[in-house]
Amino acid sequence: MEYFTQQLINGISLGAIYALIAIGYTMVYGIIGMINFAHGEIYMIGAFISLIGFLLLGTFGITYIPLALIIVLVLAMLFTSIYGWAIERVAYRPLRGSVKLAPLISAIGMSIVLQNYVQISQGARVKPLPPLIQGGLTLFSDNGGYPVRLSYLQILIVVVTITLMAAFTYVIARTPLGRAQRATEQDMTMARLSGVNVDRIISLTFVMGAALAAVAGLMVTLYYGVIDFYIGFIAGIKAFTAAVLGGIGSLPGAMLGGLLIGLIEAFWSGYFPIGYKDVATFSILVLVLIFRPTGLLGRPEVEKV
Amino acid sequence: MAAPSRSPSSSTSSPTPPGSALETVRQAPHGRILLDALAAGVLAALLALPILGFRLIEVTGGLALDYRFRLVGLAALGVFAGRILVLEARLALAAWRPAAARPETRRTFLGAYASRQSFGWILALLALILPWLPFADRNLIDKATLLLIYVMLGWGLNVVVGLAGLLDLGYVAFYAVGAYSYALLSQNFGLSFWVCLPLAGLLAAVFGMLLGFPVLRLRGDYLAIVTLGFGEIVRVILLNWQDVTGGPNGVSGIQRPSFFGHPFTATTPTGTTFHDLFGLPFSPDHRIIFLYYLSLTLALATNLVTLRIRRLPIGRAWEALREDEIACRSLGIDPTRTKLSAFATGAMFAGFAGSFFATRQGFISPESFSFLESAIILAIVVLGGLGSQIGIVLSAILLVGLPEWFRDLQQYRMLAFGGAMVLIMLWRPRGLMASRDPTVRLAAVPTSPGTGG
Numbered sequence: 001m002e003y004f005t006q007q008l009i010n011g012i013s014l015g016a017i018y019a020l021i022a023i024g025y026t027m028v029y030g031i032i033g034m035i036n037f038a039h040g041e042i043y044m045i046g047a048f049i050s051l052i053g054f055l056l057l058g059t060f061g062i063t064y065i066p067l068a069l070i071i072v073l074v075l076a077m078l079f080t081s082i083y084g085w086a087i088e089r090v091a092y093r094p095l096r097g098s099v100k101l102a103p104l105i106s107a108i109g110m111s112i113v114l115q116n117y118v119q120i121s122q123g124a125r126v127k128p129l130p131p132l133i134q135g136g137l138t139l140f141s142d143n144g145g146y147p148v149r150l151s152y153l154q155i156l157i158v159v160v161t162i163t164l165m166a167a168f169t170y171v172i173a174r175t176p177l178g179r180a181q182r183a184t185e186q187d188m189t190m191a192r193l194s195g196v197n198v199d200r201i202i203s204l205t206f207v208m209g210a211a212l213a214a215v216a217g218l219m220v221t222l223y224y225g226v227i228d229f230y231i232g233f234i235a236g237i238k239a240f241t242a243a244v245l246g247g248i249g250s251l252p253g254a255m256l257g258g259l260l261i262g263l264i265e266a267f268w269s270g271y272f273p274i275g276y277k278d279v280a281t282f283s284i285l286v287l288v289l290i291f292r293p294t295g296l297l298g299r300p301e302v303e304k305v
Numbered sequence: 306m307a308a309p310s311r312s313p314s315s316s317t318s319s320p321t322p323p324g325s326a327l328e329t330v331r332q333a334p335h336g337r338i339l340l341d342a343l344a345a346g347v348l349a350a351l352l353a354l355p356i357l358g359f360r361l362i363e364v365t366g367g368l369a370l371d372y373r374f375r376l377v378g379l380a381a382l383g384v385f386a387g388r389i390l391v392l393e394a395r396l397a398l399a400a401w402r403p404a405a406a407r408p409e410t411r412r413t414f415l416g417a418y419a420s421r422q423s424f425g426w427i428l429a430l431l432a433l434i435l436p437w438l439p440f441a442d443r444n445l446i447d448k449a450t451l452l453l454i455y456v457m458l459g460w461g462l463n464v465v466v467g468l469a470g471l472l473d474l475g476y477v478a479f480y481a482v483g484a485y486s487y488a489l490l491s492q493n494f495g496l497s498f499w500v501c502l503p504l505a506g507l508l509a510a511v512f513g514m515l516l517g518f519p520v521l522r523l524r525g526d527y528l529a530i531v532t533l534g535f536g537e538i539v540r541v542i543l544l545n546w547q548d549v550t551g552g553p554n555g556v557s558g559i560q561r562p563s564f565f566g567h568p569f570t571a572t573t574p575t576g577t578t579f580h581d582l583f584g585l586p587f588s589p590d591h592r593i594i595f596l597y598y599l600s601l602t603l604a605l606a607t608n609l610v611t612l613r614i615r616r617l618p619i620g621r622a623w624e625a626l627r628e629d630e631i632a633c634r635s636l637g638i639d640p641t642r643t644k645l646s647a648f649a650t651g652a653m654f655a656g657f658a659g660s661f662f663a664t665r666q667g668f669i670s671p672e673s674f675s676f677l678e679s680a681i682i683l684a685i686v687v688l689g690g691l692g693s694q695i696g697i698v699l700s701a702i703l704l705v706g707l708p709e710w711f712r713d714l715q716q717y718r719m720l721a722f723g724g725a726m727v728l729i730m731l732w733r734p735r736g737l738m739a740s741r742d743p744t745v746r747l748a749a750v751p752t753s754p755g756t757g758g
Contacts, residue, residue: 035526049355055370056359079355086352091727098734100525101472105687108680109726116720121357130367233676237533244530275545282534286519289531293522 002146005139007270008263013154013223015262016161020216021239022246022254023168024209030249031185031205032096037107038087040236041114042210046080046217047227048118051129054221065132076214083114084210085203093199111233118229126228129221157219164215165255168208172251181205185249238265241285247298256296260284338392346385353380425695432601436594443590446597448709450665453600454658455705459685459697460607461654466683467692468615469647470627472529475536476682478516479509479652481543481674483659488556488669489549498562498664502657509656510649512539517648521641536679543671555670562664564595596665603661607654608694614650623647681705688729690736699737703729 021043028036053072062068091110095103136151172178183191184201192198220235221227242261246253264284268277294300357380360371432453436446458480465473486505490496496504520531543550550556563569567579569592579595580587614620622643625633634640663669685704689696704725708718729737 029526035529045356048361051368052355052359052361052370055361055368059370075355079351082348082351086348091731094731095734099691101466101687101691102730102734104472104529105684106727106730108684109723109730112677112680112719112723113727114723116717116723118356120716120720122361125363127361127368237537237676240530241534244527248526273545276541278541279538282531282538285534286531289523289527290519293524293527295527 002139002148003270006146006148007266009148009150009154010270011263011266012259013157013262014266015259016157017216017219017223017258018235018239018242018261019255019258020161020164020212020219021235022242022258023165023251024213025240025243026246026248026251026254027181027205027209029243031181031202032092032103033100034092034103035107035240036092036206036209037104037236038091038110038114039209039213040232040234040239041111041118042080042084042087042232043213043217043220043235043239044227044229044232045083045114045118046076046210046214047221047231048122048127048217048229049079049214050076050218050221051127051227054129054132068132073215073218076218077211080214080217081207081210084206084213088203088206093202096202111236115229115232122229124229126226128226131225132222153222157223160215160219164212168212169251177201177204238281241281244295245285245288247295250295250297250299253295253297335393338389338396341392342385342388345388346381349384350377350381353377428695428698429605436597443593446590446593448706450593450597450600451709452701452706453597453604454662454665455682455685455701456698457600457604457607457658457661458655458682459689459701460604460611460694461651461658462682462686463651463689463692463694463697464611464614464623464654465647465651466686468620468627469623469644471644471647472525472532473648473651474529474533474676474679474683475516475539476532476651476655477674477676477679478536478539479512479655480659480662480678481539481671482509482512482652483656484663484669484674485543485550485556485659486656487660487663488559491560492556492558497566498560498660499565502660505660506653506656509659510653513648513650513652514645516652517645521644533676533679536674536676540671540674543674550671553670553672555668555672556663557668559663559667559669561592561667562596562599569595600661600665603657607657612694619643619646684726688726688733688736690738693736693738696736696738700729703737 021039024039024042025036028034028039050072053075054068057063057068057071062071087110091106092103095106131153133151133153133156136149136154139148139150172181180191180196180201181204183194183196184198188198191201216235220231238261239258242257243254244257245260246255246257261281264281265277268274268280272280288296292298354377358372358374358377360373361368362371363369432449435441435449458476462473462476465471465476483505486508487498487501490501490504491498516532516535520528523531544553546552561569564579564582567577567582569579569589571587572578578587579585579591585591615624622633622638623646625636625638626640626643626647630640633643662673666673681704685697685700688704689698689700704722708722711718711721714721
């Protein structure tokens, strides 16, 4: 029971990170119908910017952790957003309305470029960061069983994720920007005719996705304490799987999918050979898609002839 | 590269008549270009600042930062100058080229100038005599063999993506199945390459069907992620199933190919060696040349089979399915059978390519079958122009052949590779040789020479 609870806690914190990245995939897919393969790389760049930010603040003598966290969060979101914006502008916008596979190949190319850009400029070695937020709660320790650890960092991750998602859902559901986004998603031409600046809305979608990925990058830097140029690929695939599992194009779906993928990974690693955990993830994806071809919360596609 | 506003020459795409568009281009002041380039430079500086400007270096007790702001300045300056050059060149080009002739440039690459079929024959002939050309050394032939593997894989994937329109991001899985089939069958049962080749193809085809079944109902991008997942599953299993696959160490000492039982070695304990058989002096080049011709044969066979299948009912069903699944179903085409056969055929070719790869390398490990390989093969197919056989050869030369010559620049090779993928796509979104024409037309329209490509 204690072991189970521990895996549950680990799974939820991992799932929160995946969910943050998955939102970027699902929003871009919803609005322009393309798989943004470079999104995992955006998250990786967010992680690097966070790490560099912490070191920079250290040299300036800002060591009060909450302040440093907030400054790094803002910096990472800002600079990563610029990356998201620039990538859309350079590699995707000229291909809008082109053959469907063209933006996909362009995105894969962009992802290779970003990965190697970071590898060349920062080196291939793993970058460690000493733990900034230490300590936590120990549950069930009184009855002498397996001590369940709930670190403050895990609480922080879940709280930040929930806050961001609430804010995000509010933006999409209640603000003029969100309305314009939903309009663009439903019918780009009609939205344009109604006075929505579609180009700007799409750019903003990429910026929002990148900002969330930057938060995920910061969380991962803190959580695992090591990053390298390759983390974007694996996390990207997982997050994309999460988005598809939940039903791509659906925001609650991305959150649910992220959470599920995190839980599957944590429980599989806890009870079965860890090497096969990706096999488990993808097998469950295939199983879900066999019975629900548009994901858990995805709307079934009605095809009109 | 990056610029927030559209470049002047893009005004041609507006609905204004060509004459006035040209006027706009002529009047576009150089000042606007300067502003545009300035914005691009600032953007480049902002992008470069956090990653290029600071380098994380390891020191005792953790990490430290190294400041490299000069690089940021250089990057910004480079982008600024590059942007000015590109825009000025476009401006000059637009003014130089008469407006009426512009639609010409919309035509497919090379297709407008030469009959593609004859171009194909020229390429095939060139490939045939390559080892005997004066400049062909061991290195070149070896690289050409590698190139042919990619051409073959591209042709195989073309069946799935280009003809049947099923997006497959895990094609490398079948390549891996082919390679491991040969390696394990020859090591454990002592079977020869010629016995293993069809077996490997068959096994890969079975895997293709295995993947095909669960994904039959899925469309487009759902299919993409499941195939990607399938590729990862195969790789992870190869990595973890130590007893059979050797895990991350792979399989080494795979049997090298022989000339129908005559090995390419200096001496052999049994039978005769290749050079004795033909009375030649021993040379290690024989094996390289033999491998080259073997890959050429396999690739040409793939091409021939594909071209023939395209004219059969099943090939036509693939192309019809790509265009409209619902129409297909209402016309009585069975989508299940059609999709499965496309997956199986594509996978079979990958299996052949895989077992050839194994015998050429003599060593395989899961590292050779990562997602990057799938991405490269898919890029070859899409950049070549979906469905075009010659386009795939050209893009394979461009994407795989050219970078091979820049091996010395190891670090920057992949950077340039990814950049090339983006640039070619932007330059020609439909691929080098777009051909979406049906292979078979109704009798009234004569078959155009380009479709067989």
